[in-house]
Amino acid sequence: MKHEFPVTLTTNPGTKPESKGLRFGTVFTDHMFVMEYNEEKGWHDGRIVPYGPIELDPAACCLHYGQEMFEGLKAYKTADGRVQLFRPYMNAKRTNRTNDRLCIPEIDEDLFVDAIKALVKVEQDWIPSGEGTSLYIRPFIFATEPFLGVRRATEYKFMIILSPVGPYFVNGLQPTKMYVEDVYTRAAKGGTGEAKCAGNYGGSLKAQEIAHEKGFEQILWLDAKEHKYIEEIGSANAFFVIGDEVVTSPLNGSILPGITRDSIIALCKEKGIKVSERQISIDDLEAAYRNGELKEMFASGTAAIVSPVGELLYKGEKMVINNNEIGPVAQEMYNTIYGIQTGKIEDFMNWTVPVE
Numbered sequence: 001m002k003h004e005f006p007v008t009l010t011t012n013p014g015t016k017p018e019s020k021g022l023r024f025g026t027v028f029t030d031h032m033f034v035m036e037y038n039e040e041k042g043w044h045d046g047r048i049v050p051y052g053p054i055e056l057d058p059a060a061c062c063l064h065y066g067q068e069m070f071e072g073l074k075a076y077k078t079a080d081g082r083v084q085l086f087r088p089y090m091n092a093k094r095t096n097r098t099n100d101r102l103c104i105p106e107i108d109e110d111l112f113v114d115a116i117k118a119l120v121k122v123e124q125d126w127i128p129s130g131e132g133t134s135l136y137i138r139p140f141i142f143a144t145e146p147f148l149g150v151r152r153a154t155e156y157k158f159m160i161i162l163s164p165v166g167p168y169f170v171n172g173l174q175p176t177k178m179y180v181e182d183v184y185t186r187a188a189k190g191g192t193g194e195a196k197c198a199g200n201y202g203g204s205l206k207a208q209e210i211a212h213e214k215g216f217e218q219i220l221w222l223d224a225k226e227h228k229y230i231e232e233i234g235s236a237n238a239f240f241v242i243g244d245e246v247v248t249s250p251l252n253g254s255i256l257p258g259i260t261r262d263s264i265i266a267l268c269k270e271k272g273i274k275v276s277e278r279q280i281s282i283d284d285l286e287a288a289y290r291n292g293e294l295k296e297m298f299a300s301g302t303a304a305i306v307s308p309v310g311e312l313l314y315k316g317e318k319m320v321i322n323n324n325e326i327g328p329v330a331q332e333m334y335n336t337i338y339g340i341q342t343g344k345i346e347d348f349m350n351w352t353v354p355v356e
């Protein structure tokens with residue numbers, strides 16, 4: 001590691017939860033990483049301290065104008081006790097693309113990854129070992145400068161917190177029900193859809209609540225202009241198997257470039273499965289469903305890796321996909337990625353990074 005950070009250990013360690021029954025994002029570990037930015041020193045004073053509340057000036061501009069970004073990745077423990085991260089430099093690169101879009105200062109990629117490694121090393125006993133479990137890592141940056149006014153802030157905090165997690169969906173790889181949203185939109189061309197920032201989520205809650213009330217777990221978002229082309233799913237990218245082709249929407253500026261998405265595309269190519277990044281309209285999808293060509297649909301993201309979709313509702317019409325069961329492509333992608341992450345499968349893609 002290029003960077004080292006001072007560690008203040010907690011005097012009041014928490015109780016590690018049982019692997020069984022772990023939910024997503026409800027339990028946090030004993031320590032967190034904190035680092036500040038100002039114009040004079042740049043990013044400085046990175047340190048690991050006991051987990052706890054932080055003090056923030058009420059005028060801190062993240063609270064008023066939303067200058068905030070976040071990331072998400074995971075650490076895993078292999079059967080022989082090694083601790084590893086999955087493609088953390090992809091998160092570092094995406095952080096800087098998000099930062100650039102939100103006028104947050106750039107952060108050195110090695111500094112970003114070394115901070116994660118240092119914190120995970122301190123907390124490695126918190127990595128759960130049950131099937132489908134892992135340690136979720138949440139890096140985030142927010143503007144702390146106290147002022148009212150719309151401009152780039154001059155002071156920021158970068159923090160990392162960790163949460164031992166179970167499968168993202170309580171029912172594991174059980175197919176979910178999805179609602180095709182044709183009133184609200186998530187992101188428009190030229191907006192912040194390809195940046196990982198809190199604002200994108202705040203604006204999506206309303207549509208999500210309406211979908212939940214109707215009995216659907218997730219939303220399939222369409223493009224903002226025509227409500228015609230498929231974009232992505234709540235907090236995940238969307239994949240379809242149409243005939244013998246795996247299809248996902250191209251990164252057109254309003255879609256979040258998922259690292260799981262990238263991994264699935266790479267794995268398909270490696271395994272000789274036909275895969276295309278191409279625009280697909282909801283009408284084409286419906287047509288493929290009607291003529292029996294729509295074999296599978298699944299969501300991809302760090303939290304669940306792969307989550308099959310069993311039912312899709314569009315303008316009152318229900319499509320039942322693959323008999324409401326997980327399909328072979330989704331299953332193979334999950335098995336391969338989770339296998340590589342946990343060391344059960346040899347890392348033939350060179351994706352894991354050890355925490356030493």
Ligand SMILES: *Cc1c(COP(=O)(O)O)cnc(C)c1O
Pocket residue numbers: 072196232233234235236237256257258259260261300301302303
């Ligand atoms: C984080 C996120 C994804 C998935 O990205 P991964 O890197 O695969 O976890 C997809 N869509 C949105 C909106 C996201 O915020």
